[in-house]
Amino acid sequence: MVVGAGSFGTAMALLLARAGLRTTLQARTEEQARQIAAARENREYLPGVALGPELKVEAAGAGLDRADIVFLAVPAHSLGEAAARLEAAGMPPSASVVTLAKGLVPPDGQTPTGVLGHAFGRQRVAVIGGPAHASELVREGGALVAASENPALAAALARIFTRGGVICELSDDPAGVELAGAAKNAAALASGATVAQGLNAAGAAAGHIFQEVWRLAEAHGARPEAMIGLAGTGDLVATALAPSSRNRMAGELLASGVPAAEIPARIGQAVEALDSVPLLARALQEAGVEAPVTGGLAALVRGELGLDGWVALVRTTVPPRGTLRLGVRPGFWARLRARLASLFRRP
Numbered sequence: 001m002v003v004g005a006g007s008f009g010t011a012m013a014l015l016l017a018r019a020g021l022r023t024t025l026q027a028r029t030e031e032q033a034r035q036i037a038a039a040r041e042n043r044e045y046l047p048g049v050a051l052g053p054e055l056k057v058e059a060a061g062a063g064l065d066r067a068d069i070v071f072l073a074v075p076a077h078s079l080g081e082a083a084a085r086l087e088a089a090g091m092p093p094s095a096s097v098v099t100l101a102k103g104l105v106p107p108d109g110q111t112p113t114g115v116l117g118h119a120f121g122r123q124r125v126a127v128i129g130g131p132a133h134a135s136e137l138v139r140e141g142g143a144l145v146a147a148s149e150n151p152a153l154a155a156a157l158a159r160i161f162t163r164g165g166v167i168c169e170l171s172d173d174p175a176g177v178e179l180a181g182a183a184k185n186a187a188a189l190a191s192g193a194t195v196a197q198g199l200n201a202a203g204a205a206a207g208h209i210f211q212e213v214w215r216l217a218e219a220h221g222a223r224p225e226a227m228i229g230l231a232g233t234g235d236l237v238a239t240a241l242a243p244s245s246r247n248r249m250a251g252e253l254l255a256s257g258v259p260a261a262e263i264p265a266r267i268g269q270a271v272e273a274l275d276s277v278p279l280l281a282r283a284l285q286e287a288g289v290e291a292p293v294t295g296g297l298a299a300l301v302r303g304e305l306g307l308d309g310w311v312a313l314v315r316t317t318v319p320p321r322g323t324l325r326l327g328v329r330p331g332f333w334a335r336l337r338a339r340l341a342s343l344f345r346r347p
Contacts, residue, residue, distance in 0.1 A: 001067040002026065003060055003082060005036060006269060007045040008100055009073025011134035015164035016071075017055045024056040024063060033059045045269070049138055064089040069096045071128075072116075075270040076103030079112050083119045096153055098126045102181030102235075103276035109283040113148075113174040123150040126157060129177040129231035130169070131238030137166065145231045147171035147178075169230055176217055176226030182280055183213035184232060185247045185273035188239040190297050190314075192251020197311050205314045206236065208293035212284060219287040247273045260301045277301050292317050 002013040005027040013025040027033040036042050037057040041050055051057070064070065070091060074082045079101055086097065097120055099112040116125040126148035136142060146157035146168050158168040171177055187206035195202040210227060217224040226232055239245045250263045250271040258266065260274050281298035284291035296313040299305035305313075 001064065001069065002071045002073055003086075004028070004073030004100075005032060005042060005045065005057075006073060007042075007134040008132065009071070010036075010042045010046045010049070010051075011132070011137045012071055012073060012100060012128075013055055014049070014051065014138045015161060015166060017052060019160045019164035021160065022056075023054075024058060025051075026058055026060040026062070028060060030059045033057050046134055046138075049135065061085060061089045064091045067091060067095050069098060071098045071100060072112075073100045075272055075275065076101040076105050076112055077270075077275045079105050079115055083116055087119070096124050096126065098128060098157065100128050101272070102129070102178075102185050103272035104178075104182055104279040104283065106275070106279060109279035111175050111178040113178060117149075123148075123153070125174075126150070126153050127174045127177055127181075128157070129181050129235065131230060131235045133238055133242050133244075141166050143167050143169070143230050143234065145169045145171055145177050145226075145229070147174040147176075147231075149174060171226065171231075173223045173226055175220060176222035176224065177231040179213055179217045179220070179222055180226045180229075180232035181235065182276050183210050183227060184236045184239060186213070186277050186280055186294065186297065187236055188245060188247035189251040189254075189271075189273040189277060189301075190293070191240060192245075192248035193255045193297070193300060193307075194311060194314055195248075195252070196255055201311060201314055205293065205297075206240075208314065208317060208319065209297070210236075211319055212289065212291035212294045213280065215289045216280075216284050216287055216291075219289060246271045250274055254300055255307050257307075259303060274301055290320055 001024050002009050003026045005025055013023050016023040072082050097116050101112045105112055105115045113125050113127050128144055128146055130144040132142045132144055144161055144166055146154045148154040151172055154170050158170050161168040187209040190205035190209050191202040194205040214224045214227055246267050246269055249267055253263050264271050278298040281295045284294055296305055296310055300310045
């Protein structure tokens with residue numbers, strides 16, 4: 001069961017059907033469900049991609065009592081409401097819940113699996129991350145990350161996507177994968193808001209964001225290496241290069257003076273970063289992490305900082321000095337002990 005018939009939700013439903021799972025794609029309204037079912041194509045969000053006859057399409061809320069796995073393809077700001085609807089619609093207590101959101105949940109900036117784990121138990125929830133542009137995902141394949149504190153659930157998801165023609169990395173660090181996704185969206189928004197000032201400025205904006213969120217991940221016990229893998233830098237490159245990247249386009253519109261509240265209507269879909277960046281800035285502040293660029297980006301989104309001020313902030317911010325670590329080759333300490341023992345061995 002995939003709840004949410006946007007571009008990514010539709011792509012996920014197609015992959016699941018290809019993997020041999022009985023799959024239902026649930027649209028937001030009865031009318032949207034009828035249009036997709038009649039055309040066998042999601043012409044609004046994933047045009048040109050045929051939906052096979054094995055994929056069922058219906059309105060949200062129907063048939064949840066039959067679901068084994070529910071994929072939530074809804075924006076992070078709607079996740080709490082969507083989770084409440086699952087229980088009200090009779091989702092079985094044994095069903096797993098997988099979030100596809102790449103943002104934080106208001107009002108407190110929680111991770112999606114944190115919210116779902118509280119509602120359903122951590123062993124029942126997972127998140128999918130990684131570079132997954134929807135149209136390419138169903139036509140050419142992609143690279144996903146399945147993350148859960150339940151290794152059996154993560155492994156089951158990886159097997160499903162592999163059967164559907166997509167490689168899938170396993171992770172037991174859902175918070176790290178989610179913060180990587182949030183950082184990716186924020187960095188894409190930041191670079192879009194800065195690219196007219198030059199590629200160096202755009203790259204610096206993205207780099208600052210990643211470094212600041214890295215420290216937030218450490219503060220919350222996540223493993224920050226998620227940010228240098230598929231879920232973080234891999235997804236960032238895919239987003240930066242995608243001609244239809246919503247977050248990058250949103251940054252460009254912000255830089256041109258379009259208010260954040262008007263941008264989703266201009267783009268035609270929700271833009272996760274516009275909601276998650278202020279939450280990310282708040283989470284960084286509450287964790288005591290110095291994050292001037294993320295904070296400045298949040299101020300740009302709220303209309304409290306102008307473009308000139310934003311660009312000046314990006315160009316003049318010096319990141320905190322990193323911790324100096326002494327690097328040694330593997331086996332160094334064993335060799336040192338052996339050498340000392342030989343020096344002090346009696347003749």
